[in-house]
Every structure is written in structure tokens, then in C-alpha cells.
Amino acid sequence: MKNGNFVMDAHTGFWDASPENCKNKYGEAFVETFYAFHTGFNPTGQPQWNMDYETQFRKVDPDWYLDTMFVQGDADMAILSTQVLMDFYHTGFTNAERNAQLIKRAPDRLIGLGGIDPRSPDALEQVDRQVELGMKGFKWYTAEWRGDSRGWKANDPMVFPLYERCIELGIKNMHFHKGPAVEPLALERFDVRDIDEPSTLYPELNFIVDHCGLPRLDDFCWLSARSPNVHASLAVALAFIHNRPRFFGNLMANLLFWLGPDRIIYGTDFPIWYPQWQLDDFMAFQIPADIEDEFGVTLTDEIKAKIIGGNIAKLYDIDPVKKLDQIKNDEFSIRREARIAAQNSNSIGAR
Numbered sequence: 001m002k003n004g005n006f007v008m009d010a011h012t013g014f015w016d017a018s019p020e021n022c023k024n025k026y027g028e029a030f031v032e033t034f035y036a037f038h039t040g041f042n043p044t045g046q047p048q049w050n051m052d053y054e055t056q057f058r059k060v061d062p063d064w065y066l067d068t069m070f071v072q073g074d075a076d077m078a079i080l081s082t083q084v085l086m087d088f089y090h091t092g093f094t095n096a097e098r099n100a101q102l103i104k105r106a107p108d109r110l111i112g113l114g115g116i117d118p119r120s121p122d123a124l125e126q127v128d129r130q131v132e133l134g135m136k137g138f139k140w141y142t143a144e145w146r147g148d149s150r151g152w153k154a155n156d157p158m159v160f161p162l163y164e165r166c167i168e169l170g171i172k173n174m175h176f177h178k179g180p181a182v183e184p185l186a187l188e189r190f191d192v193r194d195i196d197e198p199s200t201l202y203p204e205l206n207f208i209v210d211h212c213g214l215p216r217l218d219d220f221c222w223l224s225a226r227s228p229n230v231h232a233s234l235a236v237a238l239a240f241i242h243n244r245p246r247f248f249g250n251l252m253a254n255l256l257f258w259l260g261p262d263r264i265i266y267g268t269d270f271p272i273w274y275p276q277w278q279l280d281d282f283m284a285f286q287i288p289a290d291i292e293d294e295f296g297v298t299l300t301d302e303i304k305a306k307i308i309g310g311n312i313a314k315l316y317d318i319d320p321v322k323k324l325d326q327i328k329n330d331e332f333s334i335r336r337e338a339r340i341a342a343q344n345s346n347s348i349g350a351r
Contacts, residue, residue: 119149
């Protein structure tokens with residue numbers, strides 16, 4: 001909880017890019033690109049947010065993930081994303097089975113996304129299996145390689161039966177990576193414009209566009225303006241807030257102007273970056289006055305509360321008040337309160 005508001009991080013990962021799991025140079029290149037994002041966007045002059053590549057970053061430790069999110073950080077819930085990438089990793093970069101294992105550790109705080117390659121001959125059966133595992137939505141990675149194929153499109157008719165199966169199973173949230181390219185994947189294959197058709201054909205689904213379509217923000221905003229079931233996830237975009245605040249201010253002004261305050265969703269992409277500095281910076285952030293004037297928008301505390309938890313909670317039918325009451329005495333809340341008490345005691349003793 002942050003400033004009395006429910007916090008739900010809509011984009012986190014529980015990956016394994018260890019040397020043992022990498023199939024080839026492409027698996028190495030993929031995680032190395034993630035780490036380049038980490039070092040390139042971290043707050044300048046704040047080494048406490050740095051991660052060691054070999055011991056922390058390559059393979060996410062479950063205890064470290066849970067402690068960082070729910071004990072050291074202010075998140076109340078988080079969503080585990082999925083990038084399967086079976087051409088690069090023996091068991092996948094992430095997968096539904098691994099997500100399900102971590103969810104067992106914190107079932108009241110974690111939501112898992114499945115991951116399907118629609119080119120797989122058993123794709124429909126995979127949807128069924130992953131929903132049986134407890135996945136509550138799906139993450140789609142349109143630039144994923146499969147043999148000689150270098151990606152697919154969200155508006156390809158071969159994908160439509162998968163959307164329809166999700167609807168039949170009561171799964172309504174479709175998360176799409178539509179943002180920066182990660183080596184060796186092609187930026188073209190993450191083009192956001194293929195969301196336009198399925199979002200119109202399937203109004204009962206929510207299309208959550210991770211990374212706001214960057215660098216194609218204009219395309220994303222134009223298609224989102226006419227599709228009320230398209231939502232903007234701030235993962236990666238939020239990382240600009242510290243070192244590029246004006247860029248981030250312009251992005252937020254565009255989203256507020258085109259989508260309004262109810263379709264913008266908080267996500268940190270942890271463990272690419274620690275979540276807490278992003279949340280702290282966002283809660284303190286104000287759009288520069290000249291940009292506010294140009295767009296006629298303001299990022300108020302009420303809007304921030306929607307973004308950091310309220311909006312994504314609605315999509316997953318979560319009542320924030322009931323959820324906060326449910327977790328107030330769980331293992332992580334108890335440990336978090338003990339940490340805060342110890343910090344306060346040390347602070348008093350140092351005076």
C-alpha cells in the first residue's frame with residue numbers, strides 16, 4: 001500500500017536465463033539486452049538499485065522476488081508475465097508451470113499469465129492446460145521465433161480460435177508485448193497496429209498493451225481512442241521517469257488525453273528494475289506545467305491511485321478494500337511491518 005492506496009504491479013517476471021537453461025547465443029543475447037535496459041535506465045548515482053548480473057539477474061530467486069515485492073516494497077499484488085521463447089531456452093524463459101509454483105507461495109498476492117505460441121499445433125490444448133494450472137490471463141509475444149518463422153500477428157485469423165477459447169473459459173485479459181525489441185527479436189514484429197482488429201472483433205476481451213506501444217506511441221493512442229477495451233501498461237515506459245522526466249511527462253499527457261485516467265496501468269517490469277524507486281518517483285511526479293497546458297490534463301493524486309492499482313484491479317475483478325483486509329495479517333504484511341518498525345527504531349536511535 002502506498003499513501004493509503006492499493007498497489008498492484010501488472011508486469012513482473014519470474015524467469016530463468018541461467019547458463020544451464022540457455023539453448024544458444026540467442027538466449028544469452030535476450031537476457032543481456034534485459035540487463036542493458038537495467039543498467040541504462042537505473043537512477044543515476046543510486047547504486048542501491050543495481051543488481052548483479054550472474055547472482056541476481058539471470059535466474060530469479062523466488063525468495064528474493066517475494067521479499068522485494070511485498071516486504072521491502074509497497075506492492076500488495078503483482079502479475080507474473082510470460083515470455084516462453086522455447087527456441088532460446090530449454091524450459092522457456094518463463095512459463096505457466098513456473099508461475100504456478102511461485103503463486104503457491106503467495107496465492108492471495110500473485111496472478112499468473114499463461115503464454116501460448118499460436119503456431120503450436122496444440123495451442124488450443126495449451127490454453128486449456130494453462131487455465132487448469134490457475135492462469136488468469138495470457139501474455140502474447142508476437143515477435144517470438146519458431147523454427148524459420150520470425151513472429152506472428154495479433155490479427156492473424158489463426159489466433160482467433162485462441163481468443164474465443166479464452167472467452168469460453170472466462171479468461172478476458174490479453175496482455176501483449178508491444179514495445180522495445182529485445183535481441184535478437186525484430187522491432188517490426190512488435191508493431192502495435194495489429195491490436196486494432198482483434199480489439200474490435202472481441203469487445204468482451206481486454207487488450208492490455210505492455211509498454212504502451214513504444215516507440216509507436218502515436219499509433220497506440222489513435223487505435224486506443226476508438227477501442228475502449230484497449231489499455232496502456234506503463235512497464236518500461238515508467239523507467240524513463242527518473243532520468244528522462246520530460247519524456248515521461250509527455251507520454252503521460254498523451255495517455256491521459258487519448259485514453260483518460262481509467263485505462264492506464266502501473267507496471268515496473270521487475271526484475272529488470274527494482275519496483276520501489278519507480279513507485280516512489282511516480283507518486284512524486286508531476287507533468288511539467290507547459291505540457292499540462294498543451295494537453296489540458298493533470299496527473300492528480302486521485303488519478304495516480306487508479307493507475308497504481310485501481311484500474312488493473314477492476315480488470316481482474318478484485319475489490320481493493322477486501323483484498324487489503326485479506327492480506328493485512330499474512331506472512332508478508334507481518335514481515336513488512338517488522339521491517340518498518342526496525343527502521344523507525346534505528347532512525348530514532350541515531351538522533
